[in-house]
Amino acid sequence: MNEYELNSIVEMKKPHACGEKQFKVIRLGADIRIKCEGCGRSVMIPRQDFNKKLKKVIQK
Ligand SMILES: [Zn+2]
Numbered sequence: 001m002n003e004y005e006l007n008s009i010v011e012m013k014k015p016h017a018c019g020e021k022q023f024k025v026i027r028l029g030a031d032i033r034i035k036c037e038g039c040g041r042s043v044m045i046p047r048q049d050f051n052k053k054l055k056k057v058i059q060k
Pocket residue numbers: 016017018019020036037038039040041
């Protein structure tokens with residue numbers, strides 16, 4: 001199971017625009033905000049979309 005929590009490092013199926021695939025979870029709610037580990041920009045996505053796009057949890 002892919003279990004994540006606040007500050008988890010996750011790998012997404014699609015890389016960010018900068019090429020980085022790892023993101024940090026910085027907000028958990030109905031929407032999830034993740035911060036790119038490569039360029040530091042953050043994106044907000046609905047939890048359902050996040051669960052679909054999540055590849056694996058790297059670090060809890
Ligand atoms: Zn990036």
